[in-house]
Amino acid sequence: xxxxxxxxxxxxxxxxxxxxxxxxxxxxxxxxxxxxxxxxxxxxxxxxxxxxxxxxxxxxxxxxxxxxxxxxxxxxxxxxxxxxxxxxxxxxxxxxxxxxxxxxxxxxxxxxxxxxxxxxxxxxxxxxxxxxxxxxxxxxxxxxxxxxxxxxxxxxxxxxxxxxxxxxxxxxxxxxxxxxxxxxxxxxxxxxxxxxxxxxxxxxxxxxxxxxxxxxxxxxxxxxxxxxxxxxxxxxxxxxxxxxxxxxxxxxxxxxxxxxxxxxxxxxxxxxxxxxxxxxxxxxxxxxxxxxxxxxxxxxxxxxxxxxxxxxxxxxxxxxxxxxxxxxxxxxxxxxxxxxxxxxxxxxxxxxxxxxxxxxxxxxxxxxxxxxxxxxxxxxxxxxxxxxxxxxxxxxxxxxxxxxxxxxxxxxxxxxxxxxxxxxxxxxxxxxxxxxxxxxxxxxxxxxxxxxxxxxxxxxxxxxxxxxxxxxxxxxxxxxxxxxxxxx
Numbered sequence: 113x114x115x116x117x118x119x120x121x122x123x124x125x126x127x128x129x130x131x132x133x134x135x136x137x138x139x140x141x142x143x144x145x146x147x148x149x150x151x152x153x154x155x156x157x158x159x160x161x162x163x164x165x166x167x168x169x170x171x172x173x174x175x176x177x178x179x180x181x182x183x184x185x186x187x188x189x190x191x192x193x194x195x196x197x198x199x200x201x202x203x204x205x206x207x208x209x210x211x212x213x214x215x216x217x218x219x220x221x222x223x224x225x226x227x228x229x230x231x232x233x234x235x236x237x238x239x240x241x242x243x244x245x246x247x248x249x250x251x252x253x254x255x256x257x258x259x260x261x262x263x264x265x266x267x268x269x270x271x272x273x274x275x276x277x278x279x280x281x282x283x284x285x286x287x288x289x290x291x292x293x294x295x296x297x298x299x300x301x302x303x304x305x306x307x308x309x310x311x312x313x314x315x316x317x318x319x320x321x322x323x324x325x326x327x328x329x330x331x332x333x334x335x336x337x338x339x340x341x342x343x344x345x346x347x348x349x350x351x352x353x354x355x356x357x358x359x360x361x362x363x364x365x366x367x368x369x370x371x372x373x374x375x376x377x378x379x380x381x382x383x384x385x386x387x388x389x390x391x392x393x394x395x396x397x398x399x400x401x402x403x404x405x406x407x408x409x410x411x412x413x414x415x416x417x418x419x420x421x422x423x424x425x426x427x428x429x430x431x432x433x434x435x436x437x438x439x440x441x442x443x444x445x446x447x448x449x450x451x452x453x454x455x456x457x458x459x460x461x462x463x464x465x466x467x468x469x470x471x472x473x474x475x476x477x478x479x480x481x482x483x484x485x486x487x488x489x490x491x492x493x494x495x496x497x498x499x500x501x502x503x504x505x506x507x508x509x510x511x512x513x514x515x516x517x518x519x520x521x522x523x524x525x526x527x528x529x530x531x532x533x534x535x536x537x538x539x540x541x542x543x544x545x546x547x548x549x550x551x552x553x554x555x556x557x558x559x560x561x562x563x564x565x566x567x568x569x570x571x572x573x574x575x576x577x578x579x580x581x582x583x584x585x586x587x588x589x590x591x592x593x594x595x596x597x598x599x600x
Contacts, residue, residue, distance in 0.1 A: 116338065116346055118164075118324055118360070122588045124197045125167030126261060126479055127341065127362045127508045128325050131195035132170050133263035135270050136481045138296040138366065138504060139277070140582070143207045143257045143289065150289035151208060154198075154597035156280045160273070162195035163589060170195070194264040194273045198592075199364045199584035204257030210595060214343075214585065215353040218512040219363060223581045224253065226517065231525050231548025232578045251294035252368065252580025259366065259584055267299075296368060298481035298504045309482055310371045310501050311400075311545075311575075314410030314425065318432050318457055320475040332433035336475050341508055348510045349473070357595040360588035362508040365476075365516040368580040370502040373487050376575040378495035383569065385561055402560050403544040405453030412453070417446040417562065435460040448559040449530055449540035455523045455547070461530040473514040474523075479506040502576070512583060525549065527556070538566045546576050 125131055143150045162170075170193055181188035202220045205212040212219075218226055227234060227246035234246035245253070260277060264270040277283075281290045300306050309315045320336045321329035323346075329335055339348030344359035384395025385402075398418065401407045407416065409425035414434040416424055425431050436447060437460045447454055454461070462469040484501025491498055509515030523529050524543035541557035542549060549555050555571040587596060 116324060118338065118342075118345075120164035120168065122590055123164040123342070123360050124362075124586050124589070125162040125164050125195055126197045126263075126506075127477065127586060128164050128322055129167040129171060130479055131162060131167055131197065131261065131263035132174055132193055132265075133195070133300070133481065134190070134265050135267050135299045136261065136263045136297070136504075137270055137274065138298075138506075139260040139262065139274070140251070140256050140293045140295070141258055141260065141290045142255070142293055143204060144291060146287060146289050147208060148598060149287065150281065151596065151598040152600045153281045153289050154592065155599060157196075157198065157277065158589070158592060158597060160196045160276065160280075161589060161592070162197060167195065190265045192265055192269060194262070194269050196263075196273060196277065197261040197586065198258060199261075199586040200258040200596075201256055201582055201584050203255045205585070207257050208596065211355070212585070213355060214358055215350045216363065216512055218517060219583045219585060222255075223365075223583050224248070226583075227578075230517065230520050230578075231550065233548075233574075246578070248578070248580040249294075249368070252582070254293060256293050256582055257290075259364070259582070296483065296504050298483040301482055302486070305486075308408065309503055310373050310484070310487075311376055311404075312408045313400075313404050313406060314408065316478060317406070317410050318453065319477055322477075330428045330432055331430070332435070334471070334475065336472050339510055340472055340475055341477055341510055343510050345510070347472070349514075350511065357587070357591040358585075359591070361591060362510060362586050363512050363515070364584040364586045365505075365507045365509075365512070366581050366584065367505040367578055368502070369505050370500060370577045370579050372497045372573065372575045372577065373501065374491045374495045374497050375573055377487075377492070379573065379575075387563065398562075399560060402448050402451060402562070403557070405447055405451030412447070413451070414447045444540070444559040445562055445565060448557065450527070450543055450547075450557045450559075452524075452543050452545040454530065455543040456519055458523070458530045465531060473511070474518050476507040476509045476515045476519070479508070480504045508586070520546070520548075527554070538568065541568065542571060544571050544575075547571075548574060548578075 177191055178188045202212055228244040232246045234244055236242045236244050262270050262273050282288045301308055307314055321333050322341055323335055323338055337347030338345035341362055343361050344351045344354050380396040380400045384392045385398045401413050406412050407420040409420050409422045411421045411425035412434050414436055462471050481504055483504055485499055507516050524547045527539050527541045538558040542555050544557050556568045558568045559565050560569045561567050
């Protein structure tokens with residue numbers, strides 16, 4: 113086996129493939145005083161951990177089931193299926209007595225210490241040394257030791273697996289070895305909104321292919337070295353400093369993101385792009401597509417700049433095959449420079465700089481799932497959110513400073529990114545979806561009107577509100593066996 117060959121039995125399944133799910137729980141926990149008991153219980157948990165091999169097999173079974181149903185002209189029945197993964201915070205590793213000299217300061221310090229730098233809202237107090245407290249839910253202001261991910265085809269399946277997990281750690285018993293801090297529960301949206309997040313846009317289209325994993329990438333899908341996602345693999349730029357047990361693990365970023373959907377929809381309704389061929393409703397839809405960089409169907413505005421194209425969106429050979437290099441796009445005519453998808457994956461934009469910047473170190477694999485109910489009629493008519501909904505955002509990478517935090521801090525939050533060198537252009541502005549600024553008056557975006565590339569639009573509200581999160585490490589199966597778990 114060559115040094116670049118992965119053993120899929122060694123890697124937790126959510127990282128490279130993703131756990132198939134309709135329903136998912138993230139059980140965020142603290143380890144109890146009986147640390148040895150917790151580590152012994154990990155030995156019992158190991159058989160439940162879903163590997164990449166198993167996740168691949170599950171996805172193949174789903175695909176075969178769908179194909180068979182289509183050939184018979186039937187609607188495919190859901191296959192009973194579940195998956196379990198686990199990850200730990202720095203504090204959790206310290207609690208277990210594991211020296212996590214893993215050489216990632218953001219992981220070591222935790223996400224709460226990074227919240228102000230991310231742009232999360234909060235308050236500062238204390239003098240002469242100011243302390244920042246993010247406006248997170250109380251559960252996330254406590255130290256947490258880890259997260260157990262349970263995915264499944266239904267609430268019943270997830271609940272059944274959760275009972276097994278709780279029994280392993282004797283949760284609720286006298287000698288419980290872990291305690292739940294909070295459980296985040298999500299589910300795929302219903303009906304034709306399956307695969308869409310709560311603003312209504314298809315999610316998860318543009319993922320990088322990983323060398324040796326995704327061997328037949330779709331057109332436009334960039335292939336990254338394994339070490340961009342997995343520690344101690346090719347192009348993990350800190351590989352030599354990592355402990356041996358870190359190999360084939362990955363840093364898991366969790367963000368609990370609330371979405372103000374009625375307010376977002378009201379903004380689109382009040383600011384339609386005014387073009388003679390468009391109705392006000394179509395003008396609002398176009399504005400939403402240009403803020404996101406894709407239509408709700410998933411069709412990219414770089415290819416379909418003025419009208420949605422569901423057939424394009426449904427074609428994996430076309431829906432990601434673009435580079436922001438259209439002849440008339442050097443000023444963002446097809447896709448605004450600060451569109452969410454362009455900020456998160458600027459593609460060819462970085463090659464147009466005087467000193468081209470490699471994109472690969474900043475690629476991440478996104479997971480997660482929506483949570484909360486559909487917008488109610490009262491919310492829709494009032495334009496005000498009254499029920500909690502949003503996205504449990506999860507992503508994987510080998511380096512937090514190059515991955516998630518770089519994208520948030522250096523791209524989404526910076527109005528000057530992406531830079532363009534072809535002719536005079538306005539400052540691109542903030543990522544209207546996830547860009548965060550301490551000064552609300554500065555939140556503007558340029559070029560949302562395709563007929564006025566220099567015009568700017570004020571963004572009055574942060575429609576995505578972070579309410580908690582943490583940086584975790586998802587170890588390999590060999591590491592869980594040899595370094596984390598203890599024999600009973």
